[in-house]
Amino acid sequence: xxVPAWLLKDEAYLPRADREIFVDRSILSLLAVLSKARSHxxxxxxxxxxxxxxxxxxxxxxxxxxxxxxxxxxLGVAGTGLLAILALQPAGRIAQVLKTTLAAGxxxxxxxxxxxxxxxxGHPALIxxxxxxxxxxxxxxxxTTVWATVPGAFKRLGVPDLFLxxxxxxxxxxxxxxxxxxxxxxxLKLRSVGRNPGKAxxxxxxxxxxxxxxxxxxxxxxxxxxxxxFTGEYPAAGRPSLGLREAALGAAVALLAAAxxxxxx
Amino acid sequence: xxxxxxxxCSYGEGDVLSCVDASIPRGEAMAVIGPNGCGxxxxxxxxxxxxxxxxxxxxxxxxEISAARLKDPRFAKRFHQRVGFLFQNPDAQLFCPAVQDExxxxxxxxxxxxxxxxxxVEDCLQLLGIGKLRSRVPYHLSEGEKRKVALASVxxxxxxxxxxxxxxxxxxxRMKRFLRGILLSLNEAGKTILCSTHDFHYIDGVFRTxxxxxxxxxxxxxxxxxxxxxxxxxxxxxxxx
Numbered sequence: 001x002x003v004p005a006w007l008l009k010d011e012a013y014l015p016r017a018d019r020e021i022f023v024d025r026s027i028l029s030l031l032a033v034l035s036k037a038r039s040h041x042x043x044x045x046x047x048x049x050x051x052x053x054x055x056x057x058x059x060x061x062x063x064x065x066x067x068x069x070x071x072x073x074x075l076g077v078a079g080t081g082l083l084a085i086l087a088l089q090p091a092g093r094i095a096q097v098l099k100t101t102l103a104a105g106x107x108x109x110x111x112x113x114x115x116x117x118x119x120x121x122g123h124p125a126l127i128x129x130x131x132x133x134x135x136x137x138x139x140x141x142x143x144t145t146v147w148a149t150v151p152g153a154f155k156r157l158g159v160p161d162l163f164l165x166x167x168x169x170x171x172x173x174x175x176x177x178x179x180x181x182x183x184x185x186x187x188l189k190l191r192s193v194g195r196n197p198g199k200a201x202x203x204x205x206x207x208x209x210x211x212x213x214x215x216x217x218x219x220x221x222x223x224x225x226x227x228x229x230f231t232g233e234y235p236a237a238g239r240p241s242l243g244l245r246e247a248a249l250g251a252a253v254a255l256l257a258a259a260x261x262x263x264x265x
Numbered sequence: 266x267x268x269x270x271x272x273x274c275s276y277g278e279g280d281v282l283s284c285v286d287a288s289i290p291r292g293e294a295m296a297v298i299g300p301n302g303c304g305x306x307x308x309x310x311x312x313x314x315x316x317x318x319x320x321x322x323x324x325x326x327x328x329e330i331s332a333a334r335l336k337d338p339r340f341a342k343r344f345h346q347r348v349g350f351l352f353q354n355p356d357a358q359l360f361c362p363a364v365q366d367e368x369x370x371x372x373x374x375x376x377x378x379x380x381x382x383x384x385x386v387e388d389c390l391q392l393l394g395i396g397k398l399r400s401r402v403p404y405h406l407s408e409g410e411k412r413k414v415a416l417a418s419v420x421x422x423x424x425x426x427x428x429x430x431x432x433x434x435x436x437x438x439r440m441k442r443f444l445r446g447i448l449l450s451l452n453e454a455g456k457t458i459l460c461s462t463h464d465f466h467y468i469d470g471v472f473r474t475x476x477x478x479x480x481x482x483x484x485x486x487x488x489x490x491x492x493x494x495x496x497x498x499x500x501x502x503x504x505x506x
Contacts, residue, residue: 003454004388011423013375015342183357186315191358193346193422194374202370205360212404213356 052153104135266291271321297461299478300504305461349424355411359403371422389417409440433464441467
């Protein structure tokens with residue numbers, strides 16, 4: 001068939017204004033998630049330095065002690081230690097940790113504010129400090145750990161294989177499906193050349209395609225894993241690499257545990 | 266029509282395109298070639314305004330394409346109408362419930378009357394030989410059919426520039442020959458065609474110019490397509506052959 005006449009002429013088209021805020025914001029949010037996924041994908045050398053197993057155990061102990069204590073002195077000691085570790089981090093990471101921590105702290109204060117007016121003066125402050133310490137320590141571990149190394153650490157801790165499989169597949173698919181969703185939103189943006197009265201329909205179309213794609217990818221991956229001899233058992237990770245950093249972190253946590261008993265639970 | 270001056274792009278760490286200078290006149294048919302990961306897709310995204318230069322300038326028809334300029338929705342919509350983009354993965358481009366809705370999506374937004382929309386849909390269906398697919402769900406089509414539908418949905422906007430990212434990927438030989446014929450017709454009709462590809466055999470005769478990006482993410486050569494493709498030693502050195 002010959003090229004139709006309208007394709008041979010330049011389009012005399014003046015677009016009408018339309019709001020694209022939702023698509024633009026969705027693109028920005030997805031870019032932020034993908035950027036985070038990439039930054040946890042193994043590019044940061046400092047993330048590899050401390051053994052993830054030691055970090056996971058340490059943060060678990062810290063969370064346990066902080067949640068059990070009722071001593072402001074102990075919380076002061078824990079907070080000082082955490083601040084010291086945080087101070088050794090690069091500025092960008094400090095900002096990341098503080099941003100989440102302060103947001104969680106502010107939210108806690110907001111939730112606990114009514115109890116202050118009901119005469120429970122000391123407890124809200126204690127709970128807020130506990131939240132700040134807990135969130136900061138978890139955020140510190142999450143920002144310094146390469147995500148791909150976490151399943152290995154979980155395996156050594158005896159976490160069930162099924163959980164590890166789901167965890168690892170989730171990490172992988174955040175990236176893959178995120179990239180695909182981003183491409184679809186870009187396509188929608190590029191093809192939104194005028195006023196689109198059916199934005200909701202377009203977005204639900206994207207969601208539907210994304211669902212079908214995820215199902216297809218999951219099936220493909222399961223078949224590929226079966227072909228490679230996967231029997232449902234997660235391979236045991238190699239020996240953890242323990243060095244000076246791990247010893248220092250272990251000693252700090254041991255001191256914290258001692259402080260817990262000496263300063264009172 | 267398209268002017269790139271010292272353009273560098275990055276996604277955070279290191280440049281994925283470095284100091285690209287290129288001038289692409291209206292009606293050009295240019296192949297963008299290079300090894301995997303050299304930045305071909307990024308260059309094509311840049312031409313569509315999806316990625317913006319970290320350094321340097323990109324001018325389209327004399328207007329600089331920048332974040333500030335693309336914030337003007339009327340300008341951005343007109344720019345996206347003038348530059349059509351065929352994604353590497355056609356699945357990413359198809360989100361309507363039926364093929365004919367997919368093709369009508371753009372023309373309807375342009376405010377064309379239903380009669381004109383129907384004419385464009387029909388013309389695109391016939392041009393790409395997919396008339397029998399009009400009521401099918403795009404997601405369940407074959408790879409080649411999806412690519413044809415995606416191309417039809419772009420052509421329905423009547424863009425002046427057609428940017429194609431590896432359009433031959435996943436197509437069988439007959440489909441590749443068909444696509445080659447379509448690209449030739451469109452270029453003869455005055456459309457500017459920019460296309461990244463590795464499939465040199467099937468695109469023979471389509472392109473006049475080749476832009477080669479090296480592994481260092483820089484343009485290493487721009488020249489007549491036949492001359493570049495005939496330089497086997499150069500292509501081997503660039504990890505293209």
